[in-house]
Amino acid sequence: AGTVTVAIALDPGSWDPIDTFVVDWSSAANNIFDGLTARGADMKLKPGLATSWEFLDNNSRIRFKLRENVKFHNGEPFNAEAVKFTFDRLLGPEGKKGPQQSNYNSIDRVEVVDASTVDFVMKQPDPVLLTKLAGYGAMIVPPKYIQEKGDDYFNTHPVGTGPFKFVSYEPKVSLTLEAFPEHWGGAPKLDKLVFRMIAEANTQIAELQAGRIDIATLIPFGLAPTVEKDPKLSLISITGPTVVALRLNTQNGITKDVNVRKALIMGIDRDAIIKAVLLGHGKPIASFQADLSFGYDPNLKPLPFDLAKAKQMLQQAGVQPGAPIKIDFRGNDATFREVAQAAAGFLQALGLKPSLQPYETPVLLNDIIPNGKTGEAWHNAWGGWTFDYDNTAYLMYHSGEKWNPYDKDPKLDAMLEKQRSIYDVKEREKILQEIARYVADNALEIPLYNQNTIYGVNKRLKNFEPPADRRFRFTDVTVE
Amino acid sequence: MAGFILKRLLQAIFVILAVTLIVSFAIRLSGDPAVMLAGGSNITEKDLQNIRQALGLERPFYVQYLSFLKGLLVGDFGRSFMGGTPVSLLISKALPATLLLAFVSLLISIALSVPLGVYAAVKRGRWPDQLIRILSLIGLSFPNFWLAIMMVLFFSISLGLLPPSGMEGPESFVMPALTMGIILTATNVRLVRTSMLETLSQQYIMVARSKGLKDRVVLYKHALRNSAIPLVTYVGLQFGSLIGGIVIVERVFNWPGMGTLAFDAISARDYPVLQGAITVLALFIVLINLLVDIAYGLIDPRIRTE
Amino acid sequence: MADFSLQNRQAEPLLSVRSLSVEFGSGAGAFRAVKEVGFDVEPGKTLAIVGESGSGKSVTSLAIMRLTDYTGGRIVGGQVLFRRPGGETLDLVGAPDETLRAIRGNEIAMIFQEPMTSLNPVFTIGNQIGEALTLHEGLNAREARLRAKELLQKVRLPDADRLLDRYPHQLSGGMRQRVMIAMALACGPKLLIADEPTTALDVTIQAQILNIIRDLQAEMGTAVIFITHDMGVVAEMADDVVVMWKGEKVEQAPVREIFAAPKHPYTRALLSAVPRLGSLKGEPLPKRTPVMVMEAGEPKQVGETRVQDTADYAKPILQVEKLTTRFDVGKTFFGRVTHRVHAVEEVSFDIYPGETLALVGESGSGKSTIGRTLQQLVEPTGGTVRFEGRDMNAMTQAERRRLRQQIQYIFQDPFASLDPRHTVGFSIAEPIVVHGLIKDRRAIERRVHELLEQVGLQPHHAKRYPHEFSGGQRQRICIARALASDPKLVIADESVSALDVSIQAQIVNLLMELQERRRLSYLFITHDMAVVEKISHRVAVMYLGQIVEIGPRQAVFENPQHSYTRKLLSAVPIADPERERARTRIEGEIPSPVRPVGQEPAIHRMREVEPGHWVAEEAERLRGAA
Amino acid sequence: MAQAAPASRRRFRSFELILGVALTGGMTLAVLFSGFLFPDGGESMDLMARLLPPFQNPAHILGTDPLGRDVLARVIVGGRISLVVGVLSVLGAVTVGTLMGLLAGYYRGIAEVVLMRFADVQLALPFILIAIMFLAILGTGIDKVIFFMIVAQWVQYARLVRGSVLALRDREFILSARAIGVGNGRIIFQHILPNVLGPIVILMTLNVANNILLESSLTFLGLGVDPLIPSWGGMLADGRTYLQSAWWVSVFPGLAIMFTVLGLNLLGDWLRDFLDPTGQTSK
Numbered sequence A: 001a002g003t004v005t006v007a008i009a010l011d012p013g014s015w016d017p018i019d020t021f022v023v024d025w026s027s028a029a030n031n032i033f034d035g036l037t038a039r040g041a042d043m044k045l046k047p048g049l050a051t052s053w054e055f056l057d058n059n060s061r062i063r064f065k066l067r068e069n070v071k072f073h074n075g076e077p078f079n080a081e082a083v084k085f086t087f088d089r090l091l092g093p094e095g096k097k098g099p100q101q102s103n104y105n106s107i108d109r110v111e112v113v114d115a116s117t118v119d120f121v122m123k124q125p126d127p128v129l130l131t132k133l134a135g136y137g138a139m140i141v142p143p144k145y146i147q148e149k150g151d152d153y154f155n156t157h158p159v160g161t162g163p164f165k166f167v168s169y170e171p172k173v174s175l176t177l178e179a180f181p182e183h184w185g186g187a188p189k190l191d192k193l194v195f196r197m198i199a200e201a202n203t204q205i206a207e208l209q210a211g212r213i214d215i216a217t218l219i220p221f222g223l224a225p226t227v228e229k230d231p232k233l234s235l236i237s238i239t240g241p242t243v244v245a246l247r248l249n250t251q252n253g254i255t256k257d258v259n260v261r262k263a264l265i266m267g268i269d270r271d272a273i274i275k276a277v278l279l280g281h282g283k284p285i286a287s288f289q290a291d292l293s294f295g296y297d298p299n300l301k302p303l304p305f306d307l308a309k310a311k312q313m314l315q316q317a318g319v320q321p322g323a324p325i326k327i328d329f330r331g332n333d334a335t336f337r338e339v340a341q342a343a344a345g346f347l348q349a350l351g352l353k354p355s356l357q358p359y360e361t362p363v364l365l366n367d368i369i370p371n372g373k374t375g376e377a378w379h380n381a382w383g384g385w386t387f388d389y390d391n392t393a394y395l396m397y398h399s400g401e402k403w404n405p406y407d408k409d410p411k412l413d414a415m416l417e418k419q420r421s422i423y424d425v426k427e428r429e430k431i432l433q434e435i436a437r438y439v440a441d442n443a444l445e446i447p448l449y450n451q452n453t454i455y456g457v458n459k460r461l462k463n464f465e466p467p468a469d470r471r472f473r474f475t476d477v478t479v480e
Numbered sequence B: 001m002a003g004f005i006l007k008r009l010l011q012a013i014f015v016i017l018a019v020t021l022i023v024s025f026a027i028r029l030s031g032d033p034a035v036m037l038a039g040g041s042n043i044t045e046k047d048l049q050n051i052r053q054a055l056g057l058e059r060p061f062y063v064q065y066l067s068f069l070k071g072l073l074v075g076d077f078g079r080s081f082m083g084g085t086p087v088s089l090l091i092s093k094a095l096p097a098t099l100l101l102a103f104v105s106l107l108i109s110i111a112l113s114v115p116l117g118v119y120a121a122v123k124r125g126r127w128p129d130q131l132i133r134i135l136s137l138i139g140l141s142f143p144n145f146w147l148a149i150m151m152v153l154f155f156s157i158s159l160g161l162l163p164p165s166g167m168e169g170p171e172s173f174v175m176p177a178l179t180m181g182i183i184l185t186a187t188n189v190r191l192v193r194t195s196m197l198e199t200l201s202q203q204y205i206m207v208a209r210s211k212g213l214k215d216r217v218v219l220y221k222h223a224l225r226n227s228a229i230p231l232v233t234y235v236g237l238q239f240g241s242l243i244g245g246i247v248i249v250e251r252v253f254n255w256p257g258m259g260t261l262a263f264d265a266i267s268a269r270d271y272p273v274l275q276g277a278i279t280v281l282a283l284f285i286v287l288i289n290l291l292v293d294i295a296y297g298l299i300d301p302r303i304r305t306e
Numbered sequence C: 001m002a003d004f005s006l007q008n009r010q011a012e013p014l015l016s017v018r019s020l021s022v023e024f025g026s027g028a029g030a031f032r033a034v035k036e037v038g039f040d041v042e043p044g045k046t047l048a049i050v051g052e053s054g055s056g057k058s059v060t061s062l063a064i065m066r067l068t069d070y071t072g073g074r075i076v077g078g079q080v081l082f083r084r085p086g087g088e089t090l091d092l093v094g095a096p097d098e099t100l101r102a103i104r105g106n107e108i109a110m111i112f113q114e115p116m117t118s119l120n121p122v123f124t125i126g127n128q129i130g131e132a133l134t135l136h137e138g139l140n141a142r143e144a145r146l147r148a149k150e151l152l153q154k155v156r157l158p159d160a161d162r163l164l165d166r167y168p169h170q171l172s173g174g175m176r177q178r179v180m181i182a183m184a185l186a187c188g189p190k191l192l193i194a195d196e197p198t199t200a201l202d203v204t205i206q207a208q209i210l211n212i213i214r215d216l217q218a219e220m221g222t223a224v225i226f227i228t229h230d231m232g233v234v235a236e237m238a239d240d241v242v243v244m245w246k247g248e249k250v251e252q253a254p255v256r257e258i259f260a261a262p263k264h265p266y267t268r269a270l271l272s273a274v275p276r277l278g279s280l281k282g283e284p285l286p287k288r289t290p291v292m293v294m295e296a297g298e299p300k301q302v303g304e305t306r307v308q309d310t311a312d313y314a315k316p317i318l319q320v321e322k323l324t325t326r327f328d329v330g331k332t333f334f335g336r337v338t339h340r341v342h343a344v345e346e347v348s349f350d351i352y353p354g355e356t357l358a359l360v361g362e363s364g365s366g367k368s369t370i371g372r373t374l375q376q377l378v379e380p381t382g383g384t385v386r387f388e389g390r391d392m393n394a395m396t397q398a399e400r401r402r403l404r405q406q407i408q409y410i411f412q413d414p415f416a417s418l419d420p421r422h423t424v425g426f427s428i429a430e431p432i433v434v435h436g437l438i439k440d441r442r443a444i445e446r447r448v449h450e451l452l453e454q455v456g457l458q459p460h461h462a463k464r465y466p467h468e469f470s471g472g473q474r475q476r477i478c479i480a481r482a483l484a485s486d487p488k489l490v491i492a493d494e495s496v497s498a499l500d501v502s503i504q505a506q507i508v509n510l511l512m513e514l515q516e517r518r519r520l521s522y523l524f525i526t527h528d529m530a531v532v533e534k535i536s537h538r539v540a541v542m543y544l545g546q547i548v549e550i551g552p553r554q555a556v557f558e559n560p561q562h563s564y565t566r567k568l569l570s571a572v573p574i575a576d577p578e579r580e581r582a583r584t585r586i587e588g589e590i591p592s593p594v595r596p597v598g599q600e601p602a603i604h605r606m607r608e609v610e611p612g613h614w615v616a617e618e619a620e621r622l623r624g625a626a
Numbered sequence D: 001m002a003q004a005a006p007a008s009r010r011r012f013r014s015f016e017l018i019l020g021v022a023l024t025g026g027m028t029l030a031v032l033f034s035g036f037l038f039p040d041g042g043e044s045m046d047l048m049a050r051l052l053p054p055f056q057n058p059a060h061i062l063g064t065d066p067l068g069r070d071v072l073a074r075v076i077v078g079g080r081i082s083l084v085v086g087v088l089s090v091l092g093a094v095t096v097g098t099l100m101g102l103l104a105g106y107y108r109g110i111a112e113v114v115l116m117r118f119a120d121v122q123l124a125l126p127f128i129l130i131a132i133m134f135l136a137i138l139g140t141g142i143d144k145v146i147f148f149m150i151v152a153q154w155v156q157y158a159r160l161v162r163g164s165v166l167a168l169r170d171r172e173f174i175l176s177a178r179a180i181g182v183g184n185g186r187i188i189f190q191h192i193l194p195n196v197l198g199p200i201v202i203l204m205t206l207n208v209a210n211n212i213l214l215e216s217s218l219t220f221l222g223l224g225v226d227p228l229i230p231s232w233g234g235m236l237a238d239g240r241t242y243l244q245s246a247w248w249v250s251v252f253p254g255l256a257i258m259f260t261v262l263g264l265n266l267l268g269d270w271l272r273d274f275l276d277p278t279g280q281t282s283k
């Protein structure tokens, strides 16, 4: 019994799984929909609407055994047809209009074997497919409902098989859900779940302090102590998927020189930044991935902070004192504004002349980065929702990718392509680790930290297992 | 009169055309909604093309603009790129919220600035006048978001009196309207004071006094009505900047209004929503200025008969 | 100071002002505008207060009603004893606000100088008249309206019913002033204070208003304090006269005594300066006469008597032929003109070197428009203007510019016509600079000093700003500026109308002196017939955009032919209380020159009644109306 | 008629002038000499000494910010950008706007029609939204922010000036200047311009404040200038995170803005009176 209210930053605009790609969609919709697989708060993969799966035909076919007696919120039965419908829609013209399709392009088609068995026929191997099936576009949707009501109606009146069902949606204001007692995983303990869209961090905290929301999801680290101080609230800080780096321009400026790049890494005291700016809510990283990520190499250590050595390296590389170094970043990221200033402080200590250029996010993503208009360095924060280094590394380092405007390294390209065709977990992990090491050796970026996911939570919430990726599931949560 | 209205109508049409053209063009220069939709995801140029195609963005600009205009004629603003909600639906929810807020703010500002301005004018040069003027300058020295956050800290966190955000009951109007009202008041007080001083030196004020009228009647009947003319003009002009300021105030108070709508639309490069929102806002600003002209006539008979 | 008021009257005064002093400002900046002024007003009588501008007339009248409280003034001494209708006498100086409010508008009422600004533009006439009635007599809205209508009828406003719902801007100046009178008399006050109630009006309208005040006073038994600087009005209206000078009362006497035997030197100076219509009867040419001015408290005679025989009728300097100037006013949405002001219609006249041609006529008759058209400030619609024989239409741009040097214009309001943000030296030098007459800066400066001296000012005045001068000095500055470019023709548009009589007399003398010295020609635009008589060689009378009579001054004044000329002459108040007040009733408003497009006014034919004296043929209708 | 100002008002006038000069002058001097006072430009960071409260540590009288930088130094150095942004943008807008307003008001005709329609359009565009798009296209930076403010505000001056010119055009002293033969250029610049200066000055001083604050709002929305260059607006916007835990981070720059606004406006009022030799318009 009871209601839990969660603040999310953005309104995705549509609750249809294939329409958006924002985390806030998942925070809410993860309670409405189920995927064939599921990921728990511990980030481990487990069965969802599929109870089991097996790889057939030399890994080109995956057979899923479906859970039986599952119903959508509207009473429609869940079965193999629903799965086929979902993926036909995702991979067909409807999915084309949205950003989700490309994540699932490795699937050729879905075949119904019987009412509770489906086969996924693969176009190409996709080692992270099972993870992807646990979220976003792969969420299973009700065929009859969509065919009858139409796509637009579905956008604002979603129906799934999840533990909570849709009640009402007010654009830019809130989404209200209520418990769906017939959920296959057991009835939720709560009656009602409300998601309020609040874009401003200060406002989320104020609402949390006023007791009008139970979970705040948007907390710049500077505001964390405010939550900690409040006796009614607790601050939850867990290792999250987000990693932050200063990517480097290997084509122009002083960063052309690999030794300079290394000197920059060594000149920035990342531990101090984590301690002082993130207030300890983060960890140092050696490559552009979190330790939860597949491909993480505990043996790869970050370059140590060594100011004297860094200075010396710069001198050897012939860098003049006062050489400019410009850092481009997203202007609306309050935390990174401080991180960037701290980093700039260290660069200054190296005798360089740093400058910071804030950008509006779309401009940075659409223009500055893909067109190679950045300064010597640019801010890159990466969510890596699949927790697989492939997703990150390929986009960051493969030549021709949007996120990689500068490097064209055939050796790196080859490694990146190779790991995509391998299902062997061990071998793939080895290549991914190799890639990470190669990137570190060439100092393509300054890995800064893996920042924690933090929530401000009202203490009246019980049994709340905070997920690292903000994809909540409130089935077991109770309130006082 | 008919000629006047016709003229204003033509002007309004021109303004709307110019505004929509500028906005449609500028937003297209500033970024690609397909990339925004895809977020940071693993998306190829081909997929982007697909999305653009689905959104009708591969057509030349003038075709897109004309089709937007064609939609306007029948009241169809198109659908949001984010989820396909009809823009008119979004606007129909956001517009009342913003207008209500704007009007309450204006009311607050008028309720504050008129008596203060009149009092300052009457006490011209003496300490109450100086105090009011300095206070009004201090009111001009704070950015609205800062004022807004301070209010939340005080009224919601310290006193626990008012909801920190959202639009629920009448109590949720207090802080946003007060924030905007205070900032408007700061400029309006000066305006009222100046035009009152001007009016108070007129002969007919002395005539009114020579009739034995009470000060209150002289000030609020004879003087204020005449001083209201510049105030009304200014309030009309202010409406535009009011809407500008609303973007930030709405954001802090999480007010589901046009400011939030337009701001989010810019951030997401959601062209139809932005175009629709700005068109409607511009329409309102034009309408308000028309109302101001009519209000002139009501206040000042000299204009009425022209 | 002696108090004459109770000398040989037995009636108890209604109002008794005793040693009243009023101060503005405080401390070192304090300025005493009224110094120990005292006088009595008896019921039903009229007391005139005269004196030059700034002598404290208005402040005195405001102080009586304690309205100085609202202008930053303080009554620093004296009493204002007012006998209330109940019989008790109250000192208004110490009276509480509440009592004052009960008296204001009820027992004492006031009319101000400017009918244009005395009425609140945003309320209807009915509302403004009714206000005092509801306040003081407790009438409800309907009763107040009824009474207001009666009052409007009393001040002889036609169509009173409709007027009640009109706004001030829809009325002419004369109508507004009548509304003001109605408003002031609404509650039947015992005392009416009229502060220059007719100064801003045309002579014929002024005559109407004076009649109304007099009639109502007789009817209601109201006492009147009449403030004016026009001795003619004083002679017509007053029983007693108070003369003020520099904040003090210098003389008080019954009106006949003041005119017959002025005692104080200032009064004598004042009377000597008053132009009297008919004083040049029998003389063909204008004549300069000396004026008395006050210098250090002593009267001094300045100027000489001299016949102004300057005109040279060989060849005209300016020839105006069928000059027409119209303004488009009404327009349809598509820009088509619907109405035009026919400001000037086919006007023809000549001006000769050394001659003064006076252009007279009432407000709106087109006098200024002619002047402005000649000065190229307004584009004519038709007709030709020749200057020294050359047609202006045929002139090049450069020649036209040069014409602006040879013709100069002096405006009515010297204050308004000087840029407040430049020194007067700058303003005087400007024509020299823009026409490049002198290049050397020091030489320009010398020339400015010379000009200042010519108009009777000091060279060091060049560094001052316009607001630092008195009205008369400012007009001298404007004249100096006009002379700076060494013009041949000067257009003086109401250039002396706003000045005090003594200053006016001095400026008129200055203009005549300059004419003699420099052989200047003047186009002298005014509505003041007495000044015209003194200064002009020839006179042109305008009515509704056309000249209705033109001829030598003597001919026009002594043998007026056109009915409008006669009406104009008879409306001028004569500064002589002994003269029989032969008043022809003058009624009606001046018709409007605005006409719908297509309805052109008929052009009068002129006929010559004696050599050089032309009169317009009159339609029977007009003759009858006059 | 020249009326003597009440002595009490004149005393207040001079009090205002003194206060105005003291505030503005003090601020300007501090900003001018900030280079001497704080050779590090307020940039020295000490992550170990973050968020020290004010009035406790002699080395950091006004405390430190989240990166351990001295708030006093940053407030004073920050004045540079704020004043440059505020003043330059206003000067630019006033120059363009006044010129356009003079031309439109004096010559009427097509220039006026274009100006007025332009003004209509700009009034109908919500300012902040346009700022976002504008800066998104041009990129952010001090020069761009200033440029944008000029583009956004010149219309205000143009309207104001045009209105005053229309009122002045038919005034007698303009007519009499023309009657003398003064040409259009001289009339506009010698006679009309000095007479419209008063209201312009007032609008200018108000807009300096406005623009300093606008910079702050832009930072709030993530469109500000380089955060390494301290500015009052930026500090105010960044400090919002710490309002509950470390008020001094944003309160001191806020006070700096307030004093400057106050000083500038007091000076503006005084200057308007000073520019008017008649003392008539003083209000």
Ligand SMILES: Nc1ncnc2c1ncn2[C@@H]1O[C@H](COP(=O)(O)OP(=O)(O)OP(=O)(O)O)[C@@H](O)[C@H]1O
Binding pocket: C024, C025, C033, C051, C052, C053, C054, C055, C056, C057, C058, C059, C060, C071, C072, C073, C229, D001, D002, D003, D004
């Ligand atoms: N409100 C005021 N503040 C300061 N001085 C004033 C004020 N009103 C009048 N004065 C001064 O008092 C003096 C007398 O003024 P007043 O108006 O009584 O003159 P007046 O005789 O009515 O002149 P006019 O014929 O021009 O109306 C003048 O010097 C004037 O400047």
Ligand SMILES: Nc1ncnc2c1ncn2[C@@H]1O[C@H](COP(=O)(O)OP(=O)(O)OP(=O)(O)O)[C@@H](O)[C@H]1O
Binding pocket: C327, C328, C329, C341, C342, C343, C361, C362, C363, C364, C365, C366, C367, C368, C369, C370, C527, C593
């Ligand atoms: N620029 C203008 N536009 C429209 N009408 C005008 C204009 N100038 C003058 N008029 C009108 O032309 C007519 C003649 O005006 P003008 O100023 O010449 O009269 P006047 O005889 O000088 O009157 P006054 O004695 O009041 O100065 C008036 O009805 C006036 O309203």
Ligand SMILES: [Mg+2]
Binding pocket: C057, C058, C059, C195
């Ligand atoms: Mg007076």
Ligand SMILES: [Mg+2]
Binding pocket: C367, C368, C369, C493
């Ligand atoms: Mg005239």
